[in-house]
Amino acid sequence: MPMGRWEPNARDRLAQAAMTLFQEHGYDRTTVEEIAARAGLTERTFFRYFTDKKEVLFGGSDALHERIVTTIAGAPQGTAPLDAVATALDAMAPFFKDRREHARARQALLAAHADLRERELIKLASLASAAADTLRKRGVTEPTASLAAEAGIAVFKVAFERWLEDPKEQDLSRHIQLGLDELRAVTASTGPVAPAVAPAAPPQRPTRPARARKP
Amino acid sequence: MPMGRWEPNARDRLAQAAMTLFQEHGYDRTTVEEIAARAGLTERTFFRYFTDKKEVLFGGSDALHERIVTTIAGAPQGTAPLDAVATALDAMAPFFKDRREHARARQALLAAHADLRERELIKLASLASAAADTLRKRGVTEPTASLAAEAGIAVFKVAFERWLEDPKEQDLSRHIQLGLDELRAVTASTGPVAPAVAPAAPPQRPTRPARARKP
């Protein structure tokens, strides 16, 4: 069997080595040099594959990006913006199917390191921005496109976290649907601005439990 | 006149020196040592005031944080979650009144440096998280609290950007209101999921221009 001069999949090896070491010794007590060594490479090479030490944890983000764009672009003409976005969110779910445990481990790292959360947030923001761009190409005008995209990403964030914690282990897809329903419920409610003084309400109802889907 | 051992307002001096140098030479060609020197201090001292080189650009964020929390906490009993958040967003507007030019300069820096955008995003996320916490203390249950908070922050992001670009220079407050209206319009629309095939719609209307406020 032909084996090139170097072991293949350097990138994957680096990513995997990093994940392992981060879990074993923690993120900031793991050195890029150690990661590279474990992958049989050099620090310098690490930085040829990843711009950042952080970036090594964000491999699939390009795929998500593309999936979102093509899904929105491919939505039937006349689809309402938020519905197009909703479809795109749903199209992301398969990427995480069967990777719940991996996602949880990753999330644990993010929870412990603000650096990593920052990176995660900019990735999500970039998804939102791409979604908005694509909506605009479909003729959606400006405040609408950005808001639909941002709202969609907000739903995804919440849904994703709930998916990770859900003891019933329902599909991510399901949580996204619930999130969208809830968003609609939350925004559908009252008028412009609350009155200055409250008319002494009772103990305070929890505001509106998530309503069942399919009215 | 009594003058202490050191010039006062070290923190402010550092922040201002940083802003100036960033604009003159760019963010990454400005060294922390240079900033400190310009403020008559040492690099080491800079890092006593700011955890980060980036952090020097995010001074007011604590004040915003507090304002959001107290505003939401102080909303009349029975106020709908999104309305409470909306009020809080509006309460942030005064912080930026008369600082439009400063905000634009800042935004220009953010636009050029992903590092800084990351920091900005985590600040916003932190605001959202605080808002959600406060809502929860008011009895709002979970998916609702997070979604109202995140949606609110999404509105703020969009409104803020539009405010910076608005040739008519309308109030930030106004843009927030428009954003909220638009969010409601975007979410109020169609049902759960778009049909698989579109019934051949006409040229495609821009989906729904922002409707006037006050139905």
Add this chain to the structure above:
DNA sequence: GATGTGATGTCAGCAGCTGACATCAAGGGG
């Protein structure tokens, strides 16, 4: 006047990251 105390300075050092250049197998003409 001795004794803190708080803001600052000094120094040493690591880790992240980069530019410049070297190496070396594989592949492709000539």
Add this chain to the structure above:
DNA sequence: CCCCTTGATGTCAGCTGCTGACATCACATC
């Protein structure tokens, strides 16, 4: 078969962000 190019990697030097440990020194307090 040799040469040359190419691409992935290694080597080295160096800056800058950031931190821990310790020194200083005006000012306040007793």
